[in-house]
Amino acid sequence: MKPTIALVGRPNVGKSTLFNRLTKTRDALVADQPGLTRDRHYGHGKVGGKPYFVVDTGGFEPVVDEGIMMEMARQTLQAVDEADAIVFIVDGRVGITPQDKLIAQRLRQTERPVWVAVNKVEGMNRGVVTADFFELGLGDPVAISASHGEGVRELIGEVLDGFQVDTDDTEADHPKFAVIGRPNVGKSTLVNAVLGEERVIAFDQPGTTRDSVYIDFERNASHYTIIDTAGVRRRGKVNETIEKFSVIKTMQAVEDANVAVLVLDATQEVSDQDARLASFVLETGRALVVAVNKWEAASAEQRDRIKREISRKLAFLEFARFHYISALAGQGVGDLFKSIDAAYAAAMVKLPTPKLTRALQLAIERQQPPLSGRIRPKLRYAHQGGMNPPVIVIHGNALEQVPDSYWRYLEHCFIKTFKLQGTPLRVQYKRSDNPYEGQAGGGKKPR
The missing domain is CATH 3.40.50.300 (P-loop containing nucleotide triphosphate hydrolases)
Incomplete structure (x- = not known):
């Protein structure tokens, strides 16, 4: 110990x-x-x-x-x-x-x-x-x-010197999730609800949390690390040097985590800053769960409004699960963990090359890549290129001619086939080299 x-x-x-x-x-x-x-x-x-x-x-x-x-x-x-x-x-x-x-x-x-x-x-x-x-x-x-x-x-x-210290400090992999959001949306209250104690200061004042706080805990015999972060305001309002460092720490916490839990306030509108935070999570490739907090305090009109705004402003988060919770009352917190576990599993999944290639072939059978002039790109096989987020590398010919819409189609096919709920997916292509390209007299590629 x-x-x-x-x-x-x-x-x-x-x-x-x-x-x-x-x-x-x-x-x-x-x-x-x-x-x-x-x-x-x-x-x-x-x-x-x-x-x-x-x-x-x-x-x-x-x-x-x-x-x-x-x-x-x-x-x-x-x-x-x-x-x-x-x-x-x-x-x-x-x-x-x-x-x-x-x-x-x-x-x-x-x-x-x-x-x-x-x-x-x-x-x-x-x-x-x-x-x-x-x-x-x-x-x-x-x-x-x-x-x-x-x-x-x-x-x-x-x-x-006064302690018997176990020198074997090897730790198993476990979910690490960062709780992020604008100031005063209830992040620290949610952290305390998850831990079952007042572990971090939850004060009715924006900007109470200034640093990213890492906390290890166990739930249902599973090990987790939760990261409470500082609230991130829009850039024009970040004036103090200390608060600028806090924003940096929040961004670093997202990159260090496997899953980000974006907390929204049900009594307020979905702001541009909420959308920017979600975009940052997407850019870093982290899995995401969205918690709409203070649901018990929102009126029927506010609940309808925030659902409409989520559909309009956060439509690019279709891969993420949304939960409507009350951190103060502890409502919905347990269900949040199911999505965190699922998002972590999806982010860290290992995809065998034969299964990926078969999924690619089935996607092509349903819809081939469009012609580019008289050439149709050839997508031959796929393998996994990384985790957190999952990266799928596709090999073939003339892949630079494949439009972005078709790559998005393949992403959706892989997500559906492997049930990758809660994590973004990266699909990359790698063109096969032509061994005759650049040789004198040209030559044709063998069939």
């Missing part, structure tokens, strides 16, 4: 920088602005052959009792309860603060082992910098520089 290490501390002490250093990623947003991280953020790391989970948390404000800062503090306390060990990060350049003392008092009440990491000590006398932090009463402080990596390996090695 991998131990879980929670990173806690007041805002802007370098928790996300240390998280990125430990996971060797850039998964956590980092900027010189307090309060950037809001939800718990999980990652995987390994040092000396020992794997572990690490949890990045929001800035801990232990005395607030309302608003988003209270929600962040609650998330931090939940991370502390879940953790096997806690790394309490303080700022060596600022020194000990009254808030550090309050956090230390709260951490002393836990039964978890706590290490004090004095961050930002590059170029400083470590003995002098760490001396003040003995006052916290949490053992010997460890001097580190998260941005430069100084002392980090030694710190985590010391934390892991």
